[in-house]
Amino acid sequence: MHIMEGYLPASHAAAWTAISAPFIGWGVRKLAHRLREDGEARLLLGASGGFTFVLSALKLPSVTGSCSHPTGIGFGTVLFGPWIMSVVGCVVLLFQALLLAHGGLTTLGANTFSMAIAGSFSAWAIWRAGGAIGLPVNLSLFLAASLSDLLTYCVTSLQLALAFPDPVGGIAGAAVKFLGVFAITQVPLAVSERLLTVLVMNLLRSHVGEALVGLLPAKAVRP
Amino acid sequence: MRTQNVLLGLGAVGLVVLPLALITPTGDHPFDGSDDQATRMIETLQPGYHRWFSPLWKPPSGEIESLLFGVQAAAGAGAVGYALGYWRGRRQRRDDAPRD
Numbered sequence: 001m002h003i004m005e006g007y008l009p010a011s012h013a014a015a016w017t018a019i020s021a022p023f024i025g026w027g028v029r030k031l032a033h034r035l036r037e038d039g040e041a042r043l044l045l046g047a048s049g050g051f052t053f054v055l056s057a058l059k060l061p062s063v064t065g066s067c068s069h070p071t072g073i074g075f076g077t078v079l080f081g082p083w084i085m086s087v088v089g090c091v092v093l094l095f096q097a098l099l100l101a102h103g104g105l106t107t108l109g110a111n112t113f114s115m116a117i118a119g120s121f122s123a124w125a126i127w128r129a130g131g132a133i134g135l136p137v138n139l140s141l142f143l144a145a146s147l148s149d150l151l152t153y154c155v156t157s158l159q160l161a162l163a164f165p166d167p168v169g170g171i172a173g174a175a176v177k178f179l180g181v182f183a184i185t186q187v188p189l190a191v192s193e194r195l196l197t198v199l200v201m202n203l204l205r206s207h208v209g210e211a212l213v214g215l216l217p218a219k220a221v222r223p
Numbered sequence: 224m225r226t227q228n229v230l231l232g233l234g235a236v237g238l239v240v241l242p243l244a245l246i247t248p249t250g251d252h253p254f255d256g257s258d259d260q261a262t263r264m265i266e267t268l269q270p271g272y273h274r275w276f277s278p279l280w281k282p283p284s285g286e287i288e289s290l291l292f293g294v295q296a297a298a299g300a301g302a303v304g305y306a307l308g309y310w311r312g313r314r315q316r317r318d319d320a321p322r323d
Contacts, residue, residue, distance in 0.1 A: 002258045006274030007265055047306035053299025057292045061242045061254050068257040100291050101278035102258070160261060164268045174268060181260045192238045199231040200303065202224060207311040 001071070001114055001156040001182065002096070005104025012163045017109025020090075023117050027087040034084060041080075048076030049088045051200060056092055056115075060192060062185040070193035071115050071152055074123040074145030075200065082120035089116025114155035123148035138198050146194035153182040 008016070034041055055072030062068060077085045090112045096102040103111045123144040130140025157178035166173035243254075252259070265272060282288035 004258060004262050004274070005278045006276035007262060007272075010275060043306045043309060046302045050299040050302025050306075054296050054303065055299075057296040057299065059256060059292075060239050061246075063242050063246060065242075065246050065249070065253055066257050066260055067254050095295065097278070098280065099282075100288060100295075101281040104276065104278055106276045156261075160265065164265050164272070166268055177264055177268070178261060181264055182257050185257045188238050188242065192235045195231045195235045195238075199228055199235070202228050202231075203307055204310075206224060207307050207314060 001068075001111065001153050002093075002103035003107040003110055003156065003160065005097070005101065006106055007104075008107050008110055008159070008163050010106075012159070013106045013109060015109075016107075016113050016159065020109045020112040020117060023083070023086050024090050024112065027083040027085075027090075030081075030083045031087050034080070044079060045076075045084070045088075047204070048079055048085070049091070051075045051197075052085075052088055052092050055193060055196065056096070060189050062188050064185045066181075066185050068153075068182070068185045068189055070189050070196075071119055071149050072193065072197075073115060073119040073152070074127075074141070074148050074193070075197045077120040077123040077148070078127050078141060078144060078201075082117075082124040085120040085123075086112070086116040089120065092116075110159050111156075114159060115152045118155045119148045119152040122151045138201075141198055141201060142194045145197035146190040149190040149193045150183065150186055153186045154179065157182050 031045075035045070052072035052075070055070045057069070059067045059069045071089070073085055073089055076088055080088075090108070093103055093108055093111050093115065097104050097108055097111075126147055127140050127144040130143060131137075135143075157175055160178045161171050161175035164174055165171045166177065169176070282291060
């Protein structure tokens with residue numbers, strides 16, 4: 001879902017940066033507050049960030065004969081809420097932009113919006129909705145992790161379609177083309193992501209014991 | 224729980240292996256990144272477009288790039304493993320403590 005450096009027109013790049021910045025600003029505030037009041041959260045945040053680091057480094061082959069990577073955002077979102085995970089996602093994207101030439105500084109705003117913000121807020125909404133209608137915890141987690149992963153790639157497709165409308169089909173035509181590149185490739189990867197998310201959450205739940213029960217998603221936490 | 228975990232792990236591995244085993248990609252770029260495909264799509268949709276900003280630094284070769292991706296994954300896995308191990312150890316110590 002990385003839009004490569006310089007591949008969004010300057011006006012689009014600036015607009016996405018302006019949209020993403022307030023989310024990250026508020027997220028940093030929340031993050032600082034959370035870490036101050038709750039020392040134990042530090043380690044759990046490290047684990048959530050670590051999970052995102054691993055998953056977004058794994059480029060997996062898919063049924064379309066191309067490769068893409070999961071995002072790992074859903075996991076931390078159910079633990080820390082969407083604001084804090086937006087910041088974590090942004091840090092991962094910054095690392096990849098600076099050291100791996102994946103994504104870029106000019107496209108950081110757009111990529112942050114699709115992966116970190118749209119990804120975590122959709123995961124959060126699905127997670128909360130699942131809790132509200134009484135789905136089993138692991139099923140809600142399943143849905144949150146995989147659908148937010150897919151949605152990230154749909155948002156990227158739309159961002160690119162807005163910037164590069166098809167000469168014939170317009171924005172909708174371009175969106176279909178970009179979705180063709182991203183969305184189908186992502187379906188099996190979204191499934192992988194959900195399997196790994198539930199696996200790590202199971203491990204966490206069985207190892208942590210009562211000490212961290214308040215932090216774990218036995219019930220939904222505040223954003 | 225343990226059976227579920229094993230099945231989850233096997234499922235994730237299977238989803239990686241199956242495309243490799245079953246798909247014979249056609250075209251010039253088998254199993255390349257969807258990000259690069261999107262970049263090529265931009266070039267077909269708007270042939271005159273030139274990137275107006277280039278990465279400040281690029282890994283000089285594919286090896287260096289995979290090194291950095293490896294570092295990213297290893298750092299992340301280290302963080303997850305450290306946290307799990309820490310909690311597990313603490314819990315075991317508490318369980319082993321003599322009760323009065």
